[in-house]
Amino acid sequence: MKNPFLFGVVVKGHDFCDREEEINEIISDLNSGINITLISPRRYGKTSLLLNLFDRLDFDTFYVDLMGVTTARDFLDIFLKAFVEKLGGVKKITSIWKKFFPNVEDLQINLGPFGFNMKIKPTIRNMEEILSLPEKIGRKVIVAFDEFQEIVNIKEVDLLSLLRKKAQMFENTTFIFAGSRRHVMTDIFTNVEKPFYRFSKIYNLGSLNKDEAISFVLYKFNSTNIKIERKVIEKMYEVCEGHPFYIQYISHTLWNICNTKQNCGEDDIENAIEQVLITERPMFETLWDSLTPNQKQVLKNVANNISPYEIDLSAGSVKAALDKLRKLDVIEKENRRYKMVDPLFSIWLKNL
Numbered sequence: 001m002k003n004p005f006l007f008g009v010v011v012k013g014h015d016f017c018d019r020e021e022e023i024n025e026i027i028s029d030l031n032s033g034i035n036i037t038l039i040s041p042r043r044y045g046k047t048s049l050l051l052n053l054f055d056r057l058d059f060d061t062f063y064v065d066l067m068g069v070t071t072a073r074d075f076l077d078i079f080l081k082a083f084v085e086k087l088g089g090v091k092k093i094t095s096i097w098k099k100f101f102p103n104v105e106d107l108q109i110n111l112g113p114f115g116f117n118m119k120i121k122p123t124i125r126n127m128e129e130i131l132s133l134p135e136k137i138g139r140k141v142i143v144a145f146d147e148f149q150e151i152v153n154i155k156e157v158d159l160l161s162l163l164r165k166k167a168q169m170f171e172n173t174t175f176i177f178a179g180s181r182r183h184v185m186t187d188i189f190t191n192v193e194k195p196f197y198r199f200s201k202i203y204n205l206g207s208l209n210k211d212e213a214i215s216f217v218l219y220k221f222n223s224t225n226i227k228i229e230r231k232v233i234e235k236m237y238e239v240c241e242g243h244p245f246y247i248q249y250i251s252h253t254l255w256n257i258c259n260t261k262q263n264c265g266e267d268d269i270e271n272a273i274e275q276v277l278i279t280e281r282p283m284f285e286t287l288w289d290s291l292t293p294n295q296k297q298v299l300k301n302v303a304n305n306i307s308p309y310e311i312d313l314s315a316g317s318v319k320a321a322l323d324k325l326r327k328l329d330v331i332e333k334e335n336r337r338y339k340m341v342d343p344l345f346s347i348w349l350k351n352l
């Protein structure tokens with residue numbers, strides 16, 4: 001039988017757990033034309049949430065992944081490609097060309113064996129023209145930018161100002177900006193000096209709901225004929241603090257361990273967590289090695305739930321280390337306390 005737990009890919013349908021409350025709130029905001037900024041640490045399920053949300057919207061939806069974008073040209077290529085693909089491909093677009101691109105200069109379209117490729121010169125005029133594409137569709141449109149923080153890599157033009165200038169005039173287009181670099185995203189959307197200040201409602205995507213996550217895992221074990229008690233899954237949920245990726249990753253590993261004996265106990269959970277820690281170790285080690293001695297000391301305290309100021313360092317040095325660790329998305333502040341972003345990195349660190 002096939003392992004029913006998926007990780008490292010976008011999950012949809014039966015592989016997507018819950019998020020009902022989040023999706024309903026976002027749908028209601030989008031219906032009112034409110035732009036959304038969706039922030040969470042890595043692998044919390046932003047992309048999966050966006051695509052599952054899309055399936056439930058009556059609007060035209062466009063998904064624009066900005067991962068790896070470093071230049072205005074990259075941005076335009078990706079933006080344009082997302083639209084052309086959605087609108088029916090190059091052939092269709094060619095026939096309605098003038099409606100969408102009345103003023104575009106120097107556009108090249110290459111049709112190759114792996115689909116098409118469009119190149120457009122990143123002049124200000126072209127950028128304004130391309131950014132206005134969603135509005136020209138003439139119906140309500142949702143544009144979701146994934147990995148939106150990457151936009152700050154683009155240095156040759158002030159794309160944020162340009163996008164804001166255009167977007168604020170749009171009547172039919174509502175945006176979702178998703179990203180995982182918390183400090184970059186927060187700076188874009190809450191810094192009073194930045195163009196996107198108060199442009200959107202900020203939505204922090206948290207852990208999976210406990211009951212829903214446990215039922216999800218239980219169902220997948222039971223439907224593949226493996227016996228497991230709810231309390232065993234609850235233990236796993238607590239260890240990984242409801243982190244969606246780790247729930248799937250540990251469950252996947254646990255399923256492999258228990259598949260032949262068709263029964264899962266608490267020892268198996270410990271075994272599965274241990275296996276995941278071993279696999280992830282090189283990544284944790286690389287991150288750990290990249291930190292300065294001060295940052296390491298501070299981080300150890302955070303992982304062990306001790307005040308970071310209870311070490312033999314000046315308050316200024318601790319503050320500097322905390323700031324840097326936050327910028328790296330290694331720690332976050334929750335209810336005035338610092339906590340580790342990655343629950344398994346935290347366990348690894350405690351065992352160091």
Ligand SMILES: Nc1ncnc2c1ncn2[C@@H]1O[C@H](COP(=O)(O)OP(=O)(O)OP(=O)(O)O)[C@@H](O)[C@H]1O
Pocket residue numbers: 006007008009010011015016017018019040041042043044045046047048049180244245246248249
């Ligand atoms: N609602 C969910 N139900 C079940 N599994 C989920 C859910 N959300 C996320 N996951 C798990 O987490 C993994 C990562 O999800 P996804 O790629 O959507 O996250 P992301 O926040 O976009 O990550 P990244 O920051 O790396 O882009 C998925 O492969 C899946 O295992």
Ligand SMILES: [Mg+2]
Pocket residue numbers: 046047048146
């Ligand atoms: Mg993603």
